[in-house]
Amino acid sequence: MTSDDSRSRRIGRRSYLRGSLVGLGTLSVTGVAVADESGNQCPAEEPDESEEREETEESNETEDQEEIEEQYETVVDVVEAGADPEGNESITPVLREVVGDDTLLEFPEGRYYMDEQLRVTGFENVGFVGRNATLVPATYHEFDGPQYRLFRLGTSDVPGRDLRFEGFEVDQTADETGIRVISVEVEDGLVVRNVTVRGVHDSGTWGPGLFNVTEPEGEGIVARFRAEDGAIHADETPNAGNMWRGATGIVVNPDHRGTLVFEDCSLGGFPDNGLYASNETGRVGVDGGRFQNSTTASVRLSGTTGRIRDATVVVDDDPHDSNGQHAIRLDGGDHELENVTVDVPQPNGDAIRIMNGVDSAAISSSELTVGDRPNSGIRIDPTAGATTLEDVAIDIDGSANAVRILGEDAEPVVLEDVRITGDATGTRNRHAIFCERSGCQFVGLDVEQVGGDSRRGLELRGSEYVVADSEFVTTHTPIVVNGGDDVTIEDTVGRSAGDGYSLRITSDSGAVGLAGNEFPDGVRDDR
Structure with missing residues (x-):
C-alpha cells in the first residue's frame, strides 16, 4: 500500500463521517466546525432542517x-x-x-x-x-x-x-x-x-x-x-x-x-x-x-x-418500581432542546428536570403532556443557570406546577410564547407557574387552567419581573404577587372562572406597575 492510497482511503472515510454528522450543526453553539475540502476548519452552516434530515x-x-x-x-x-x-x-x-x-x-x-x-x-x-x-x-x-x-x-x-x-x-x-x-x-x-x-x-x-x-x-x-x-x-x-x-x-x-x-x-x-x-x-x-x-x-x-x-x-x-422517573434530566453544561415531545401519562418524576449544575438551558418548539399525578412539567432547580422556554406547549392534568422556577438569587428565566392547558387542580400546587427567582420575564403566555380546588396561574415571589402580552384564564386568581417587588404587568388579560380576583398583591409585596391590562375581576391589593 502506498501512502497516497492510504490517504485516499482516509479522505473517503472522513468524508462519509462528515456526511453522517450533518446534525453536528446542531451543536454549533460551542463552536463545533466542519472541514472544507482542503481540510481547513470553517463554521458549520445552518441548513434547512428538512434538507438536513434528508x-x-x-x-x-x-x-x-x-x-x-x-x-x-x-x-x-x-x-x-x-x-x-x-x-x-x-x-x-x-x-x-x-x-x-x-x-x-x-x-x-x-x-x-x-x-x-x-x-x-x-x-x-x-x-x-x-x-x-x-x-x-x-x-x-x-x-x-x-x-x-x-x-x-x-x-x-x-x-x-x-x-x-x-x-x-x-x-x-x-x-x-x-x-x-x-x-x-x-x-x-x-x-x-x-x-x-x-x-x-x-x-x-x-x-x-x-x-x-x-x-x-x-x-x-x-x-x-x-x-x-x-x-x-x-x-x-x-x-x-x-x-x-x-x-x-x-x-x-x-x-x-x-x-x-x-x-x-x-x-x-x-x-x-x-x-x-x-x-x-x-x-x-x-x-x-x-x-x-x-x-x-x-x-x-x-x-x-x-x-x-x-x-x-x-x-x-x-417496570422497575422506581421512586422517580424523569423523562429528561439535564445535569450540567449548556443544553438546547428543540422540537422535543415529552409524553408522561403516568408521571413518576418531572417531565424535564434542570439540575443545579446546568450552566444554561433553552427549550423551544416543544410539547409536554403530563398526566394526573403531582409532578412538574419543567422544574428548574435553585442554582441552575439562565433558562429560556420559547414556543413550548404544556398540557398538565396533575396538581403540580407546569413550570417550577426555584432559586432566589440564580440567573433569570424567560418564558416566551408558552401555552399551558389541561385539567390540573390546585389541591397540591395551586399555580401553573411558580417563580421565586428574580429577574424573570413572562411574555406572550397563554394559560388556561380551570381545574378544581382554586387552580391559579402565576405566582411571583422575587423581584424585577416583567409580565407582558399574556392571557390567563384560571379557576381562581390568575396572577399573584406574593412578596414580590419591582413587578411590571402590562398588556395582559387575567380572568377568574370562579370567585377569585384578576390580580392579588400580598401585604409584604413592593412596587407593582400596571399598564394596559384587562382585569375584569379586579385587583386585590393588601399592601
Missing part, C-alpha cells in the same frame, strides 16, 4: 458494500476465515486471528455465537459490517471471562481510531443472555449504525452500549442503535448483588471529550438510565429517536454542551 438519511443509506470496502486495505469474510454462521461454535477465536489495522471484517447472513469478548485496543481503521447477520451471546453462566461485553474496542488508556460497526441484530431472547454488545473508546472517527438488540436484558450485566470519543476534536455518530425491550432489575438476575439497579441502555462516561451524536436511536425501560451521558467535557447530541420508561431518566445529559432535537421521550409505565 441529507443525513441519504448519507446513512447510500453507502454500498463496494464503497465501504474501498476504505480498507484488507477485507475479510469471517465465514471464509472459519467463523461458524450456524451459531454452534463461538466465533471470537476466529475474529482475534483476523482483526487488524486497516481491516474490514464482513459477516455474511447467518447466526454468530459468541461466548467471550473480543478485545482490541490501539487500532486504526477497523470495521465490522453485518450483511443480515445476527450475533447470539452465550448465557451469563456459559460466558467465558468477563461477562460484560461482546466487543471491547479501545479503552480509555489505549483508544482506537476510525471504527465502523454496523448491520447487526443481537438475539438475546434466550434467558439470561443480556450483555453489553459494544464498548467503544476511540480518539476520532466513530461510525455505529443499524444495530438492533432483541429481547429483554435479563442477565444483570452492563447495558447494550458504551461510546466515548476521547479527543476534543474527535467526532462520532451512533445511528439507529435500538434496544427497545429494555432490561430487568439486577436483583432479579443471576448477577444480583453485584450491580446497583442494573443496566443502563447507552452510556457516555467521563472519558468522552469529543463530539458524539445519537441519531434515531430507541431504548425501552432500563433499571438505571436510558441514554446517560455522564461526561464532564465534550459534546453530545440526540437527534430523533424514542426513549421510554427508564429509571432516573430516559435521557440524561451532562458535559460541556448537549442538544436534544426531534426526539420523543415517554413515561407510561414503571
Whole structure:
C-alpha cells in the first residue's frame, strides 16, 4: 500500500463521517466546525432542517458494500476465515486471528455465537459490517471471562481510531443472555449504525452500549442503535448483588471529550438510565429517536454542551418500581432542546428536570403532556443557570406546577410564547407557574387552567419581573404577587372562572406597575 492510497482511503472515510454528522450543526453553539475540502476548519452552516434530515438519511443509506470496502486495505469474510454462521461454535477465536489495522471484517447472513469478548485496543481503521447477520451471546453462566461485553474496542488508556460497526441484530431472547454488545473508546472517527438488540436484558450485566470519543476534536455518530425491550432489575438476575439497579441502555462516561451524536436511536425501560451521558467535557447530541420508561431518566445529559432535537421521550409505565422517573434530566453544561415531545401519562418524576449544575438551558418548539399525578412539567432547580422556554406547549392534568422556577438569587428565566392547558387542580400546587427567582420575564403566555380546588396561574415571589402580552384564564386568581417587588404587568388579560380576583398583591409585596391590562375581576391589593 502506498501512502497516497492510504490517504485516499482516509479522505473517503472522513468524508462519509462528515456526511453522517450533518446534525453536528446542531451543536454549533460551542463552536463545533466542519472541514472544507482542503481540510481547513470553517463554521458549520445552518441548513434547512428538512434538507438536513434528508441529507443525513441519504448519507446513512447510500453507502454500498463496494464503497465501504474501498476504505480498507484488507477485507475479510469471517465465514471464509472459519467463523461458524450456524451459531454452534463461538466465533471470537476466529475474529482475534483476523482483526487488524486497516481491516474490514464482513459477516455474511447467518447466526454468530459468541461466548467471550473480543478485545482490541490501539487500532486504526477497523470495521465490522453485518450483511443480515445476527450475533447470539452465550448465557451469563456459559460466558467465558468477563461477562460484560461482546466487543471491547479501545479503552480509555489505549483508544482506537476510525471504527465502523454496523448491520447487526443481537438475539438475546434466550434467558439470561443480556450483555453489553459494544464498548467503544476511540480518539476520532466513530461510525455505529443499524444495530438492533432483541429481547429483554435479563442477565444483570452492563447495558447494550458504551461510546466515548476521547479527543476534543474527535467526532462520532451512533445511528439507529435500538434496544427497545429494555432490561430487568439486577436483583432479579443471576448477577444480583453485584450491580446497583442494573443496566443502563447507552452510556457516555467521563472519558468522552469529543463530539458524539445519537441519531434515531430507541431504548425501552432500563433499571438505571436510558441514554446517560455522564461526561464532564465534550459534546453530545440526540437527534430523533424514542426513549421510554427508564429509571432516573430516559435521557440524561451532562458535559460541556448537549442538544436534544426531534426526539420523543415517554413515561407510561414503571417496570422497575422506581421512586422517580424523569423523562429528561439535564445535569450540567449548556443544553438546547428543540422540537422535543415529552409524553408522561403516568408521571413518576418531572417531565424535564434542570439540575443545579446546568450552566444554561433553552427549550423551544416543544410539547409536554403530563398526566394526573403531582409532578412538574419543567422544574428548574435553585442554582441552575439562565433558562429560556420559547414556543413550548404544556398540557398538565396533575396538581403540580407546569413550570417550577426555584432559586432566589440564580440567573433569570424567560418564558416566551408558552401555552399551558389541561385539567390540573390546585389541591397540591395551586399555580401553573411558580417563580421565586428574580429577574424573570413572562411574555406572550397563554394559560388556561380551570381545574378544581382554586387552580391559579402565576405566582411571583422575587423581584424585577416583567409580565407582558399574556392571557390567563384560571379557576381562581390568575396572577399573584406574593412578596414580590419591582413587578411590571402590562398588556395582559387575567380572568377568574370562579370567585377569585384578576390580580392579588400580598401585604409584604413592593412596587407593582400596571399598564394596559384587562382585569375584569379586579385587583386585590393588601399592601
